[in-house]
Each structure stands twice: as structure tokens, then as C-alpha cells.
Amino acid sequence: SQQGEEDPQALSIQEGENATMNCSYKTSINNLQWYRQNSGRGLVHLILIRSNEREKHSGRLRVTLDTSKKSSSLLITASRAADTASYFCATRPSGGYQKVTFGTGTKLQVIP
């Protein structure tokens, strides 16, 4: 079963607007990662946040993590047409070596 559920499943915004995607997961985690997948391509790592961190920034990306609610959000500011892609959260459970499990993904369309 999928560890993470993402919300919304699809999001369509105008260029320049901010895009927010949410991820909820079920078990305790060691870290949570966000990936981007362009159509027909492999996944590309965007950002990793550890379980003891609450917020992390990378360029136009901002990730928050709330372990008490088992949720994370990815904010893309000042979106560009090139941000059009599917975005996935991925979790690595705590408690030793474990697999990285992906969420269901959010398909983002940025309209020029």
C-alpha cells in the first residue's frame, strides 16, 4: 500500500502564482523527500527533510514537516511553466534500514 497520500491529485495555476501540495503518511519516519517527475522521465530529487526538522528551503521551494500530524507540504513560489510536472513525496520509515515509499503524487500544471 502507498505510505503517502497527496493532496490535491491535480492542481492548475497561472504562472507567477504559488503552488502548495500536501502529503500525509502513516508511520513514523526517518526522513521525508520530495521528487519531481516530468512527463516520460524519471524522478528527480528536490529536497529532503529529516524527522527532527520542521522547515527547509531550497531556492523557490519550501517544505514543512509536522510529525505530530504525519504530514508535509511543498510550496513552490512564483511558479513557472517549467514547473509543470508531477510531484511525489517519499518517506523512509524509522527503525533501521527501510524502504523508500512514494505517495500518490500531485500533477501540477502551470499555465503561461
Added chain:
Amino acid sequence: DTAVSQTPKYLVTQMGNDKSIKCEQNLGHDTMYWYKQDSKKFLKIMFSYNNKELIINETVPNRFSPKSPDKAHLNLHINSLELGDSAVYFCASSQDTPTVGEKLFFGSGTQLSVL
């Protein structure tokens, strides 16, 4: 240089055939994975190898057999292909420490179509 490369990119075959997908990483990573992405874009882990040793084997039919000749290579052999095997298969690698899992590097995928 491509970090994680898998071949072929496209694979079209008949039901019942046997096929293989190859994966190589030049990142010096210890861990390699196979993921399956279905038509709804769900990504499911199939296998993971660490230093040539199988460490994760999800509920995958035994028609699927991974093989890791060395830590830079992880191949996937599929016997008696079925229609439901049609999907995109991704290879990935990571450099994991004992306690903290780091980011995955993905290949560009192999689109398998079983007719």
C-alpha cells in the same frame, strides 16, 4: 555522464515471452532499487539490493527475478510476461548510511508493453 542508466527505454513484447531490463549506476552507491509505476502513476517498490545482497523483496510474483552481479548493476528478468506487467519500470540507486536514508537517483525508465 548518465548517473543511472537503464536499457532498453521501450520494450514491446508478446504475452508469455521472457525479457530483461538492465540497470547500471556510476555513482558508487551501495544500494539499488527497482520500482514499478503503473498507469495511474503509482510507484511501488519491487526490490532493493545493498552491496549485491537482496534486502527488500516486496510481494512480487516469482516470475520477476532481480540479479546484481556487482554493486553497480541491478538487472531485472521477467519470465512468462503477462498483460498486467505492462508498466514503466524504474531503476534507482542511493548511498545509505546505517541510520539515515539519503536521496534516490532514478534512471529514465523502461516502458514495458505486453501485447
